[in-house]
Amino acid sequence: MVNIYAACTINDKKILWEELSTVKSASQEKVWCLCGDFNAVRSRSERKGIREGSDYSSEIIGFNNFIDANLLLDLPIVGKNYMWFKSNGSAKSRIDRVLVSEEWFVRWPMSKQYVQRREVSDHCAIVVKSVEKDWEPKSFRTIDAWFLERSFNEMVKEKWLSYPIKGNALVNVKEKLKSLKGDLKIWNKEVFGNVYTRKKEILQENEEFDCMDCLNDLNEGDRLKKAALGDSCTRFYHSSLRWRRLRNEVKGVEVGGQWCEEPCTVRSKAKKLFDIRFKATKDFGVRLDEVEFKFLSQEDNVSLTMAFSEEEIRDTV
Known part of the structure; x- marks a missing residue:
């Protein structure tokens, strides 16, 4: 497990990525977890507010290349999408994250990063948990x-x-x-x-x-x-x-401001959501009283459904 606290400049970040890559490739350990403040984002949507219009292309490309080259996985998030907030609320970003190796995910496939409430720090704490719930019998699948x-x-x-x-x-x-x-x-x-x-x-x-x-x-x-x-x-x-x-996979839902992963509650809330979305009302809001539809005459219908004559086939061919 490696705790990260990256510098702010792009050159220092590149040096960190190179050093981490070197250490990981030389290590015999296969189960890796890199977590902390990477001070970098993977897409423009992960940074809002201060310097929002700045060009982060080099940082984004370099950070994604580092993750892909080391075969790291970004654990799914439960909670807020941003982990750092400026004190006056003018900026926010997702510079904190948890990256794990594929071997980690094979061992704990239900791992997720749970974003906690922000208290004294301007960063939100992150808790990694692998919670397995009994969703009862699953469908039989093959690869x-x-x-x-x-x-x-x-x-x-x-x-x-x-x-x-x-x-x-x-x-x-x-x-x-x-x-x-x-x-x-x-x-x-x-x-x-x-x-x-x-x-x-x-x-x-x-x-x-x-x-x-x-x-x-x-x-x-x-x-x-x-x-x-x-x-x-x-x-x-x-x-x-x-x-x-x-x-x-959908692992949980938010109920009354609290995250819930109990299968029975998730099923109930999912059913209720679809019931609301697809419930038909008595008044569809559509009126066709004044619409005149074109229709085929009986003669046209017979002409369209009758068998092709030998002469028609010869002319077509």
Whole structure:
């Protein structure tokens, strides 16, 4: 875990990013958490007020490049979108954040940064928590990349036939799917491993092959290996969709000014929201009394629906 308190000048920030990148790449530790005041934003919308019209392109590009190059993830936020506020209320920005490595997110996939109330400091405190709630049975899902693996279909068939039959047909299917879900998790880890680490390795190898290709130094074996790496990148893409789905999930709602993550409350509030949005009223506010609609005569209808004659077909062709 690294606590950050960055300088204000762009040159000092670049030096910090380079030093952090060097330390992280040289370390054997895979689970990383970088948190604190980075004094930098990822987009213009994250800074409002003072110097709002200034050009932050260099800072934004450099900071995003630092995050992407080190395969860091910006944890989802619960609460306010800004963490620093000027005392007179004329400016605010999101210069405080928590960045974690992919291995961190694999270990604690429900991690979020909770923005606390601002008290003495002009910064809001941030609390990182990984809260797992029981949302009851989830739908059975697969990853497209699994079907590209030759052993997948045979493994599923073998596992399915090995499960004991319990109860009636419906209960039997439910229990088998539950068992298969657990076996698929194990199989996915054994076959695909840590997709984020594998991605980094694949991208590095691809870069080396591209450089060799530019120098016309690739033999036939190297070209085949490069094509195989492309297939691996495709499998990684499908696997990474799981992380996106976790990031975009609705984890809670605000009730009476308080954040709530209890599944029953979230469901109730979501249902109520859609009930209000899509509830029909007696008066739709639309009047068609004076509108005259054009319509087809019976003769036109017959002409449009009758079969084509041989002469019409010949003229068209």
